[in-house]
Amino acid sequence: SPDSETSSDENKLREEILGIGGTDVTNFASQYSACSYGQLTFSPNTLYGNQGILTTIITNNVEGVANSVIRNAMTSQAQIDLGISQLRDTADHVLLCIPPGTDGSWIGYAFINSWLSVYNDRWCEYPSILMHEIGHNLNLAHSGEGNNEYDDQSGMMGYSYSSDEGPVMCFNGPKSYQLGWFPNYQTDVADSAPFYWKGALIGTANRDQAATCNPGDYCDTIVFRLIPENGNEYYVAFNRKDGINSGVREGANQVMITNRSRGTSFGPSLIFQKMNANSVYTIQNFGSEGDLTVTVDDIVLNQGSRSYAEVTIQFGEIDTPSPTAATPSPTA
Secondary structure (H helix, E strand, C coil): CCCCCCCCCHHHHHHHHHCCCCCCCCCHHHHHHHHCCCCCCCCCCCCCCECCECCCCCCCCCCCCCHHHHHHHHHHHHHHHHCCCCHHHHCCCEEEEECCCCCCCCCEEECCCCCEEEEEHHHHHCHHHHHHHHHHHCCCCCEEECCECCCCCCCCCCCCCCCCCCCCCCCCHHHHHHHCCCHHHEEEEECCCCEEEEEEECCHHHHHHCCCCCCCCCCCECEEEEECCCCCEEEEEECCCCHHHCCCCCCCCCEEEEEECCCCCCCCEEEEEEECCCEEEEEEEEECCEEEEEEEEEEECCCCCCCEEEEEEEECCCCCCCCCCCCCCCCC
């Protein structure tokens, strides 16, 4: 614009957003790929711009102007530059990096379940806000604690951080479940029948170290979704601080109890409890069978390999089989 320009050039943005060029270790694209185990990847549409980045020059002044005015001016100019009618047709996700000086102290925002996200100048370089805002595009709501809708710092849908190399972390239990990346490691518990499980709750960082599961075993699980007869749902997950989640800011190596509205569409979540070994959390009146209890018996940490929380989840009365004694071999 006549009075402002972004602090980052195309090469810097390409490195920080897409991991192309430069020496960046952690960026938006690399962390989404890591957290999803390669199920969600981002790459440039080379048909438009310069390896996914396009610089537009607008005639509007920026200083003191509402960011929505600059957003619309950039969108219109980009469409002219590219010879297209709709910017949304160029990619699954479009990120606008607005020059500094617009009105207010905003840092970024995105449209829910949509294609567009917008960032205030240097915030286009930081992976946490990029993951957060694209999370909104993916229909994720905020993650909070107490009265603060952003205060869950165990995942990327809470606060954002002005760091171009982190924090290296992924998403909390409700968001991991909603994203659908771990279908073989998640379990629903409804109020309709008694339930008993005693086994290893593993973190997303240790998915590939999950123990082999045989018929009849209580298999390694990443997230439990607890659906009571009435009210909000609860999620139980082990927040392992390691690997792809090594920079997590809250609840490291604890079992997290998180609450959200019913269903798996857009809905904010709140941390209800952070559990250590030898602790119990009770959801009262879970269903007609009474209360549901989550017991953390132990937490076993092994750096770089399978770590887990030994957890028991029980709702109602259910028979639990006793170990069967081995049949002795015949003697001569």
